[in-house]
Amino acid sequence: MNWDRHEEGFKSLHMMMGVALVFLLFALIYFQIVLAACFASILxxxxxxxxxxxxVGKDLKLLPVKNKARFLIGTETDLVMEFExxxxxxxxxxxxxSIEDSVMPALDDLQHxxxxxxxxxxxxxxxxxxxxxxxxxxGRKRGLSRITxxxxxxxxxFGEGSVLMELEDSVNQENLVYPNIVPFTGELNPSPFKPGEVPQRQSLFHDVFQPVGTRDYVPSDRFDQIHWTASARMQKLQTKEYLPVTEQSVMFILNAIEKSRTDGDFERKVERLASYVDYxxxxxIPYEIIINIRTxxxxxxxxxATGVGKVQHQKSxxxxxxxxxxxAKIPFENILQSIESKAQLAPTIVLITHEPERFHAFHGKWSKRCEVIIDSSYERGEEQWINDKSTTSVSG
Structure with a gap:
């Protein structure tokens, strides 16, 4: 354990020792036994x-602390530090x-x-x-806090002075404060354009392992769809009916660039995305997250990457x-162009961004293959969801 030591007050201590030594010598010369004993004690x-x-403190060690603590805003957790x-x-x-201010010590004597x-x-x-x-x-606000x-x-x-020891080694401890989550009151619907496992009232795709009944045969039905047992019982050809299904996974794309002259725009976008993740x-619902922050x-x-469940939730x-x-951030249009070049898009895409009118061109192309939501409701609070057959958008 490496400590950077700063010693204060030793000059006055050494001067006091020198003065005591001089007076001790004079007391011994003049056979002043009582005074000599006093100055000898001081020396x-x-x-x-x-x-x-x-x-002092050269053998002091800070034992390893808990690597990571997690907070919700307003909740408390103890920081435990053990010294040997x-x-x-x-x-x-x-x-x-000294600790970064995403968390706040619950103490009276603080400087910020x-x-x-x-x-x-x-x-x-x-x-x-x-x-x-x-x-x-x-937990005070969303963010990562370390001991600095x-x-x-x-x-x-005796006297004035002290020894200051500053730890040179870094403290391997992090405090993560999760973003505030407001329950999402909207609805993310499955896309009708891709096969999957989610039941959908109207879909181009069916799950052949989930038959739901039969209907009368029509010439366009395939031969392998005929239900022969039901046909024999009804004395006419019957066709199997299966559960209509579709795929439901979501790609969230967050524009981390803040709207000009708007305080807190970035934080509101993050909170909006956290609400989607919770939903x-x-x-x-499987989902993936893309953010235009440079890595x-x-x-x-x-x-x-796409995932589902509690592990994915915690990672998010x-x-x-x-x-x-x-x-550092990348222009949002560059991210959208990179995603567009992918061969496969998610069935549902949610763009969390300000100035949604700038991205209507991407919306028009992507909505032919999947459901697209341009969400800027975080700017003025969620009042309504505007739905239509070809597009879903959110406005304040």
């Missing part, structure tokens, strides 16, 4: 204090932590500036002892907790 205290503060000390005890010390909370708690630990520091944290600085201060017992999880890899933008919320409006 001894100074020597012991000097040796103690030269070595060496031979020299630490008395009447202070522990100062430049996106950082600074706070101090008492700190003492005996010789060869372990001590646990428990600090309650509250750890300082232990050991004050001098899909509750209704067991490094095979794809230059964020892409969470962790992704949404970590992205920031400060991340």
């Amino acid at each position: 001894l205290i100074g020597i012991v204090q000097n040796m103690y503060y030269k070595n 000390n060496g031979r020299l005890p630490i008395w009447n010390g202070k522990l100062t932590l 500036f430049s996106g950082i909370f600074d706070f101090t708690v008492p700190f003492s630990v005996g010789s060869y002892e372990k001590v646990r520091i428990i600090i309650p944290l509250e 600085r750890v300082i232990v201060e050991v004050p001098h017992i 899909c999880t509750r209704h067991v 490094y890899g095979t794809q230059p933008f964020i892409h969470q 919320l962790e992704l949404l907790a970590q992205i920031s409006e400060r991340n």
